[in-house]
Amino acid sequence: MRKKSSPIDLSVMQASAEKACALLKVLANPDRLLLMCQLSQGELCVSDLEEQLGIRQPTLSQQLGVLRDNALVETRREGKSIFYSVASKEAIAVMTVLYDQFCAQ
Template sequence: MLDGIDRKEFERSAANAAQLLKALANHRRLMMLCALADGERSVGELASEVGLGQSALSQHLARLRKLGILAARRDAQSVYYRVADPSAARLLETLAAIFCPPRAKRANGAAAGPRAPRPGKTKSAAGTGAANGRRSVRSG
């Protein structure tokens, strides 16, 4: 899967990759970045979209800005944020492609990407004898 990757170069970049993944590993920060992936937002708009209070939102924004993932600009009384790190933007696009179906598909009831099976549950096809991951062959 990683054929053609310069492993030494990847090792030099691994700390940066881990730092980005760690920032995205927080549910609230991930939702903030998903909102910002659609374009610049003011702090007020972002707070409303992700359902965070001003204090918690400010802490997350400060962390993402410090990591260079976000950039901010002031316009009069408002501060606007945008995704500044191209690597973060690409990663968000990849996550969206995997976990978020296009809006048209969602309206038709399509699944929202791959799901892990529930513990202790297996899918079985009606009439095939597929239970607990085993198939039985019927002769007949």
């Protein structure tokens, strides 16, 4: 929460709430959340993601497409391989909080 100083403009708060909700909706899918967790550790190609997470290729492609369409990941092609990495600093911040709350020992 914010310190009490000047009030936040309601239109700014509404726009921010819409952006936050959009991000949370994308992350609210277990496969996409796992993909973002794995990609937060560094760039990976599709075959590595499939092997590490056990998500089958059709589902993996569909969920990576959703992440790409929402600008949470970006791609890089190297020959026939496509590499994915996290493109959203907001998503990384949310992933850090989720990790601290649910995964850290």
